[in-house]
Amino acid sequence: MPQRRRVARAAVSTAAAAACLTLATPAWASSTVPLHSDHEGKTAANFSEQKCDDPKFDNLPAGHDGWHFVLPTNGAGDFESLTLTFSAGIAGTVTVNVPDPTDPYTDFLSSTGGRNPQVKHAYVFTPAGWTLVDGTATISGEADRFNLSHTCPGTPVTQSPTPTPTQTPTPTPTESDSESPNPSVTPSNSGGAGGGDSDDEGGLPVTGAAATTIALLGVGLIGGGATLLVLRRRRDNITFTS
Template sequence: MTMRARLAGVVAGGALALFTGAVLAATGGTAAAAEDPTMVDLRQSDVTADDPEFDLGSGNCEEKLDQGADEDIWVFVWPGNAVEELVSLTLNFDTDGDGTADTTLTESDATPTLDNGTLKVWVSTPAGWTLVDGTSEVIGAPAGGKFNLTHSCAGTSEGPTPTPTPVPTPSEPGEGEGNGNGKGGGNGEDDESEEGGLPVTGIQVGGLAAVGAGLLAAGAVALLAVRRRRGLPAELTEPIEG
């Protein structure tokens, strides 16, 4: 290779190097090496959606205005405009109130949104869950080094109202119920007297009178027969009229 050819190659290589350097400078060097994700923790812990510090009230989160009564809305923000991308998100919840996280939501459960260039996401959970803690991986670095629960909207769902047990209406007196002494209800007009004997009826009085008259007549006949046998005066032998 001649000296001229060698010089031409050197000039061409230098020109390529200058062009590549200019491109890298214009793109901030991203072509040389990708930025590694930054691990960022959630600032809040052990908080419920109805916490007065965060709760805006059911249906007041603009992220989901059609919020259901049985769901809580949680909105998170990475402060500042330096975070370019959310790589991963882990939110741990306690669903049964025992103080231990038992359910995890991730970035696939979150809906991203932007607020004047600031990265935000929101998630929905059944009403009553407790947010235990959270972590994330992002490209960039948020102000303060943590991401925040910016606000929430607690649901208003309550338990079903129990149906009252009907109370039976007491029966009125005299409607066929007993009066407590084994006799039927009523005004007591048919009850027999409990102090005296049985009442004397007209039939019983007439029977006694007839028996008495018969006994008197039989006695008179017997007396007349005896007197006749003894020879008593006639006026004494006349029958006694009843």
């Protein structure tokens, strides 16, 4: 009977000790760890490990790079969030938060699966050509750093430049073009005995010889008219007297 009591007391003492150890074990507090320094300043295209057959990259959009970050398994805890800084060329510096509640398909965390899942993976999709400058991760535990596991480089999308419309040069007016011709007609000069040129539209120049001929014709017509007048009077006289 005393022996049974000693065994029972030993069992109770062992259970109590285990309970005390469980209560004394502290819960893992959140901590912040940096990105591995060897992985800073990298583009997806020049990173040493490239693996596009990762199933998580199946939905990688065209013209984008895929980034896979991991928390070393020898450290305790899981990813809670990441803050990554990228250089986007002329667009400047861009900060990417993981997970991104506004776009859970491009910046997200992933667990290891299995019976004891752990959130050891993080994925980020960025426009192709960005450079990973640095980053930090908040984890539920302790670790020295987190790493860039591998990348899937995309092809940058190039846009055809809009053609600049060509302008037809305006011809420079010459001196002859700038002077407008005088549409007026120079009045004809009245010709005397010596004659002159006539600029009347459709007229011909009248020379001195032509003027003399016209004058003679006029005199002849006048003389012929006078002769006819005399003959008519004579005829009238003859008719009257008879």
